[in-house]
Amino acid sequence: MLAPVTTAHYLVLSTILLLIGVVGILTRRNVIVLMMSIEIILNAVNVNLIAFARNLDQVEGQVFAIFVICVAVAEAAVGLGILIALFRNKETVHVDEIDLLKW
């Protein structure tokens, strides 16, 4: 018989997802992968919110998670739009080749 899934398990999962996302952002150059990493981080947050909502038996956490999903969708749409415009101009999706905006 498996042990019941507790809040601690969720938090571990959330932490793992967060770390995957952070490492992805720090190491990869492809903007699409960066955006995917950001999505993973947002979902880590979502897992965290749901876990505490369940633990505290309050519904606000779930509501907040829905908001996060909505914002994530909008962000992905805008981000992809910017990405396409960027690719048309620079013919690249590698962030280290896009460094015009600096001191």
Place this chain on the structure above:
Amino acid sequence: MNFLELIWLIPLIPLGGAAAMLFFGRRMDKPLISVIGPGTVGLSLLLSIGAVAQLAGLEKKSHEVVLFEWLPLIGADWGFLLDPLSAVMILVVTLVGFLIHIYATGYMAHEPGPRHGGFYRFFGYMNLFVFFMLTLVLANNYPLLFVGWEGVGLCSYLLIGFYFHKKSASDAANKAFIVNRIGDAGFILGMFFLFQAVGSLRFVEVNEALASGRFAPETGAFGLLSLTAVLLFVGATGKSAQIPLFVWLPDAMEGPTPVSALIHAATMVTAGVYMCARSNALLALAPETSHIIAAVGAATAILAASIGLVQNDIKRVLAYSTVSQLGYMFVAVGVGAWWAAIFHLYTHAFFKALLFLGAGSVIHAMSGEQDMRRMGGLKDKIPVTFRTMFIASLAIAGIPPLAGFFSKDEILWQAWSSPLGSKALWTVGWVTAAMTAFYMWRLMFLTFYGEGRMDEHTRHHIHESPRSMTVPLTVLAAGSVAAGWIGMPKVFGESHFLQAFEHWLAPVFEAAARGMHGAGEAAHHDAAMEWALMGLSVGAALGGILLARHVYLRLKEHERPSGGFIYPVLYNKWYVDDIYNALFVEGLAKGGGGALAQFDAAVVDGGVNGTAWMTRVISKISIWYDTWIVDGLVNLGAFTVRALSFPVRFLQTGFIHSYALMFLAGVLAIFGYYWWVR
């Protein structure tokens, strides 16, 4: 039913028909359109008869219905006025309009059907025209009259250019429209001055104010009222084809023949006469303008008649005849015999519409041929057309007891006897009458008598028109016979019955007659003289007919007198078109263009270049100021910021990774702070 309150419906019904046909005509078939087109006008006719019958029973013969407020400041509402004058006009417009619509269902039957053709377009425009014409004559103020005035001009344009794929037709439409604009400019200015003088543009108020004695008649002087009247008359010369703006009407014959009959003979072109009769109180105070009107009318009458003598196109003869008859009407307006002008308008509507419709029937029979030199001998082949046109030609020539005799004779008598008239006016009118008889009967003899001069193919096709065309002809022929009987000369005896027309219109003109201070008093009647003049005019008419008979029936073609140098002058319409072309089209538009180009290069461009030079000098100063002062301040600010931010600035590397790393470091730092310190 109270028809007097329903007069606003009289114009509105044809508008409904027009809207239905112009918006949905593509989906209607010909029989339906043939019912709607004449039907709406017929309904208006019934309403008009009802309203006029009730008007006749009123004590004060004037009734106004205001539909809604429009421009209250100048007394112009969307209001309709039914008085004896507009009563005559709506009856003429709806009756003649109704007959012509019926005729058109037969005449236009060969027009292509619903989807591609102009059948629905034709009747849509015709109904729209009737709407605007009725608005024009029923309006109770000048601006609304002007709305109708412009509307009929628009419909005239659309219908002249009905066969717009023909260059000559679209040119003629443009010409009519542009020439009319010149007149309209005068009309608008006239309205401005009238408002300036009187302070309202409602007919009732204008006429009351003018007849109240506040204004003195401008005899021997040329003041504000005379100027106003001249400007309004300029408008009338455009719409009613008088010198100098008559050139558009003959070209307007490019339109389908029912259009020529309705718009360019019976109704629209008489709008100018109607408007002048409406302004009777104004004209009564401006005798100098009245002299101008009478002179222009007489000159137009004789000029147009002389051109009509030699034209070969059957419709053009009738067009010049219309111009000439309109000249008669203006002579009557000019001598202050407004009722005689309206009387001639009303009889003319019958016989001229009939002549045009008859000409249309001839053209129909001749497979589209309009040149009279290739006609002849049609008398027995199209008998109904022949008989009705015979009556109309007698009527227009002024043979008693047909309609034209009474109205024309009344105008000639007034031209002789009115205080504003003169023997010269009468003489011109009398010569014109002889010419009228001559050219009309030249037309009849060339078309219906003698040998047929058409080719075999056409000869084979000659056929009488369908009943839808011959019935209107017959009705109009009856009108051409009897319409004049309600305006007998006074020497035939005086009674309310014999001079019914004059008595009917008297309430409209009596105020003006009072304002004229004597000029409007009936000229003392010299019965012997009137009989003599009547005999002379009938003699002129008979003389004209007999001369035409001699020249065009008796003499062979090569025996006819050549007319010497005068023939080319008349045939080329006194070169009026060529003069206008040289003066205005070539001279002003093209030659004037050269002068304008010089002006443009020297003065306008010079001014522009001068301005540009000035601007450059100023901009030099401005550049210096901008570079050193404005930019200097900005750069100073930027330089300061740059200097202050020296070491920190390099944190912004442009690499997202370094930002993310700093972000992470920050998060960890905050995390660490909470973990160890707190």
